Amino acid sequence: MNADKGRVLVTGGAGFIGSHTCLALVGAGWTPIILDNFCNSSPTAIKRVSELVQRELVLVEGDIRDTDLCEKTLKDHSCEAVIHFAGLKAVGESHEKPLDYYDANVLGSHSLLRAMSAASVNRFIFSSSATVYGVPQSLPLTEDHPLAPTNPYGQTKLAVENLLRDVAQSGQGLQCAILRYFNPVGADVSTRIGEDPRGIPNNLMPYIAQVAVGRRPHLNVMGNDYDTPDGTGVRDYIHVVDLAEAHVKALERLVSHDGSFTVNLGTGTGYSVLDMVRGFEKACGKTIPYEIAKRRAGDVASMYADPALAETLLGWRASRGIDEMCRDHWNWQSANPNGYDTPVETPA
DSSP states (O other), X not given: OOOOSOEEEEETTTSHHHHHHHHHHHHTTOEEEEEEOOSSOOHHHHHHHHHXXXXXXXXXXXXXXXXXXXXXXXXXXXXXXXXXXXXXOOXXXXXXXXXXXXXXXXXXXXXXXXXXXXXXXXXXEEXXXXXXXXXXXXXXXXXXXXXXXXXXXXXXXXXXXXXXXXXXXXXXXXEEEEEEEOEEEOOOTTXXXXXXXXXXXXXHHHHHHHHHTTSSSOEEEEOSOSSSXXXXXXXXEXXXXXXXXXXXXXXXXXXXSOSOEEEEESOSOOEEHHHHHHHXXXXXXXXXXXXXXXXXXXXXXXXXXXXXXXXXXXXXXXXXOHHHHHXXXXXXXXXXXXXXXXXXXXXX
């Protein structure tokens, strides 16, 4: 794992997807330089990634809205590109705190682009979301589907996408890869890093995992009267390791080709809430109790990707299915029942 391809600033590198991408970058010969303010992550994640790759990773504690710090970090470490994960990401919370979401996500990205311009760094990979599509007019979702987000979180992602396109078309030399994620789940097989949300999980899989490990009494299934095979919402779940590998492919595409691109990162297969419950029960050998609750405002019945363009452009396709997703997520949660706050056992 000789890191000789170059250095990459990874904002939000201590988060769920960021930490897995740092691991994938090192495995592919890149050196991640991590910037994180730990508002929804733990420095323990980077400590564990460092242990897995057997070398100390550079970690800068700070905020992307600190333009001077971003510029200094880019220059001090001679970064060649930026992978931008840092931001707020809870759909429900975005309705309650839109100012916070526009501040962190849009103004933060603007600050980072200013810093990149000052440091003459012109390759940018953006962590976007399938929420930019809004209510699907047709399935599977292709990249040319109309963009109509239904919540402030999605609006901030679309605002940054538009900002990136405008800068890329301005002749300033920016190359950007816009990666629209579907639903990341799972964990590295080492069980050392995984998803560890603060407070009540906003996403299905960590909630199921916390029920399985005994932290929560039951799962609330938000609606069972959708027009789907079992009445529960259908989503495109993607293993976080597949997702991390896609970022390496996107980086290498930016290095080897001129121009910018936008791609979906999903599997192309939709699974219902109850499919995921059954998959997790198989993985953990336990029954997952659940109760049917009212639909959540803004939820759609089905949403899944057409992943063909990512395969054409990047030579990437998700290879891990529901069994691996559930197994790896359960192995992470069972080894770390309280996430990164789980005490490390020491020999007697």
